[in-house]
Amino acid sequence: MIKVLFVCLGNICRSPTAHGVMERKLAMAGLSNSVEVDSAGTAAWHIGKQPDIRSQETARKRDYDLSHLRARQAVAEDFIEFDYVLAMDNENLENLEALLQMVPVAEVKSKPELFLEAYSTPTLKAKGLTEVPDPYYGGDKGFEAVLDMIEEACDQLILDIKSNKKLKE
DSSP: OEEEEEEESSSSSHHHHHHHHHHHHHHHTTOTTTEEEEEEESSOTTTTOOOOHHHHHHHHTTTOOOTTOOOOBOOTTHHHHOSEEEESSHHHHHHHHHHHTTSOGGGOOOOEEEHHHHTOOHHHHHTTOOSOOOOTTSOHHHHHHHHHHHHHHHHHHHHHHHTOHHHHO
């Protein structure tokens, strides 16, 4: 089983959107039984809460269901458990790198990566995008733009997972 963790600040906008998108895309690719997806935030503000209603509504328009997701905080053990730990922006990447320091080196399974940088597409590269911006304080168009970015990057991540030797074991 390959495990993927998406991480943003509060785990109510970007990372649960990526979580829901990835779950559906994996199901469509026939990989639901081979890949597990989770999401977390580096801050503890929203633990136990559903994703932001704007994230849910935007996702629902494209047939992604986020209603079953609940916010949790990233923990040091995530680097032992997950094969991919993907930060939505540089601030959260730095937060994750600090958290990683709490894990004995011999136990580290994965190191955090910037999601859009690691799984970019020509379209995203052409726009100079390396971070998924936080749509929380913006309007509906921000949530749409975030979903567009996440869909593209998730497609690239699935291609990477399909080429992963662990998937074939």
